[in-house]
Amino acid sequence: MSPKTLYDKIWDAHVAHEADDGTCLLYIDRHLVHEVTSPQAFEGLRMTGRTVRRPDQTIAVPDHNVPTTLDRANAATMTEDSRVQVAALDTNAKEFGLHYYPVSDVRQGIVHIVGPEQGWTLPGMTVVCGDSHTATHGAFGSLAHGIGTSEVEHVLATQTLIQKKSKNMKVEITGKLAPGVTAKDITMTVIGETGTAGGTGYVIEYCGEAIRDLSMEGRMTVCNMAIEGGARAGLIAPDDKTFEYCKGRPHAPKGAQWEAAMGWWKTLYSDDDAHWDKVITIKGEDIAPAVTWGTSPEDVLPITAKVPAASDFTGGKVDAAKRAIEYMGLTEGMALTDIEIDTVFIGSCTNGRIEDLRAAAAVLKGKKIKEGMRAMIVPGSGLVRAQAEEEGLADIFKDAGFEWRLAGCSMCLAMNPDQLAPGERCASTSNRNFEGRQGFKGRTHLMSPAMAAAAALTGRLTDIRQLDA
Numbered sequence: 004m005s006p007k008t009l010y011d012k013i014w015d016a017h018v019a020h021e022a023d024d025g026t027c028l029l030y031i032d033r034h035l036v037h038e039v040t041s042p043q044a045f046e047g048l049r050m051t052g053r054t055v056r057r058p059d060q061t062i063a064v065p066d067h068n069v070p071t072t073l074d075r076a077n078a079a080t081m082t083e084d085s086r087v088q089v090a091a092l093d094t095n096a097k098e099f100g101l102h103y104y105p106v107s108d109v110r111q112g113i114v115h116i117v118g119p120e121q122g123w124t125l126p127g128m129t130v131v132c133g134d135s136h137t138a139t140h141g142a143f144g145s146l147a148h149g150i151g152t153s154e155v156e157h158v159l160a161t162q163t164l165i166q167k168k169s170k171n172m173k174v175e176i177t178g179k180l181a182p183g184v185t186a187k188d189i190t191m192t193v194i195g196e197t198g199t200a201g202g203t204g205y206v207i208e209y210c211g212e213a214i215r216d217l218s219m220e221g222r223m224t225v226c227n228m229a230i231e232g233g234a235r236a237g238l239i240a241p242d243d244k245t246f247e248y249c250k251g252r253p254h255a256p257k258g259a260q261w262e263a264a265m266g267w268w269k270t271l272y273s274d275d276d277a278h279w280d281k282v283i284t285i286k287g288e289d290i291a292p293a294v295t296w297g298t299s300p301e302d303v304l305p306i307t308a309k310v311p312a313a314s315d316f317t318g319g320k321v322d323a324a325k326r327a328i329e330y331m332g333l334t335e336g337m338a339l340t341d342i343e344i345d346t347v348f349i350g351s352c353t354n355g356r357i358e359d360l361r362a363a364a365a366v367l368k369g370k371k372i373k374e375g376m377r378a379m380i381v382p383g384s385g386l387v388r389a390q391a392e393e394e395g396l397a398d399i400f401k402d403a404g405f406e407w408r409l410a411g412c413s414m415c416l417a418m419n420p421d422q423l424a425p426g427e428r429c430a431s432t433s434n435r436n437f438e439g440r441q442g443f444k445g446r447t448h449l450m451s452p453a454m455a456a457a458a459a460l461t462g463r464l465t466d467i468r469q470l471d472a
């Protein structure tokens with residue numbers, strides 16, 4: 004047998020049909036659904052009298068539009084558009100018999116946090132969702148990617164997806180990370196190096212000692228941003244940490260089924276002499292705490308750097324940099340640590356898990372955020388919130404001056420009441436810093452939870468390694 008990558012193995016195990024031109028029909032194991040990209044798909048089913056092929060493998064949860072304030076049950080806190088989308092998901096989930104976590108359910112949260120938490124995401128699976136950050140689930144060694152609304156309808160109706168195979172790319176992070184450096188810094192540094200198009204046409208497998216050393220939470224953070232690097236999906240081979248995380252979750256297999264699954268999961272790694280179409284290697288010790296200065300996730304620099312000059316770039320990037328510096332209200336050559344912020348957002352499917360909250364709490368414990376700062380922590384799910392309360396993290400956040408919210412996408416994108424006002428500048432643990440992403444004319448700097456917490460204390464972008472104890 005010819006050697007295969009992890010991606011090849013999962014792909015081959017799911018091809019239901021291959022056409023002469025290489026287009027394949029892939030079997031889909033899990034279909035995650037949220038309120039933004041599904042209403043038309045369900046409408047399509049209704050109009051043609053079709054049903055959902057595997058409602059037992061289809062999981063729905065509202066996340067993008069839901070307010071995160073304690074009064075969110077009161078519909079007046081939602082815009083009409085948001086209310087209509089969430090109401091449609093309610094109706095569709097019930098009518099088509101899906102697994103559903105409504106706003107009132109403690110398990111509700113961001114779809115990419117709920118899926119793994121409930122044991123829906125497991126190694127070796129194909130996982131899709133009408134959402135680009137489906138890549139998150141690749142942390143389990145599952146082939147997970149975003150799909151468009153017409154594909155959502157196709158998967159609902161048939162439990163299959165038409166796909167062409169991508170190429171194989173290996174991103175290896177060797178050795179150990181330095182203190183203060185996290186999974187977020189890895190994934191941002193990779194994008195800084197490859198650019199937002201570096202992964203186009205590829206499925207990335209992240210490997211190497213620094214990746215192995217990450218917790219499942221950290222691995223999810225890394226895979227979450229594979230899409231910002233242009234890749235179709237990101238993957239990490241499952242290991243004992245993965246199996247340990249999955250074991251005992253509500254929808255993970257049990258008993259003999261668990262043993263059978265483990266038999267397959269243990270074969271899920273790239274063979275030694277597998278073929279890679281592209282390889283990138285970064286030394287773990289070379290990675291510094293990273294922040295973005297511009298309006299694309301590739302506008303990444305170590306926190307010790309300065310805002311670049313547009314003339315540092317070439318080609319079309321000169322104008323892009325000029326525009327980004329202007330939009331962001333920065334001065335060429337200023338130290339990143341001189342950038343003052345007024346808002347801090349800790350949350351999202353990139354960094355809204357318990358480990359992220361622990362990292363923020365470790366920085367904030369016994370301290371107060373800078374006066375006048377608006378700061379919020381939004382757990383990625385109701386269960387993350389409950390756990391953080393149990394561990395005493397919520398009290399640390401509240402004592403420090405943070406708002407402690409209910410679960411949702413929140414300020415990651417401006418689809419709900421949590422938004423930046425024009426000109427406001429945010430230290431954010433989310434994954435996109437596009438113009439207007441967090442609110443019209445809002446300015447976003449992406450970073451890790453520890454770095455965002457440090458920024459909340461000082462009121463400016465701060466090197467976590469320099470923060471006074």
Ligand SMILES: CC(C)[C@H](C(=O)O)[C@@H](O)C(=O)O
Pocket residue numbers: 039040067133134135136149416
């Ligand atoms: C709204 C949704 C379709 C979108 C996505 O696909 O990623 C959102 O989650 C985002 O992060 O921009």
Ligand code: SF4
Pocket residue numbers: 066067113115134136351352353411412415416433434
């Ligand atoms: S948290 Fe942000 S990135 Fe994640 S699904 Fe929601 S909007 Fe998209």
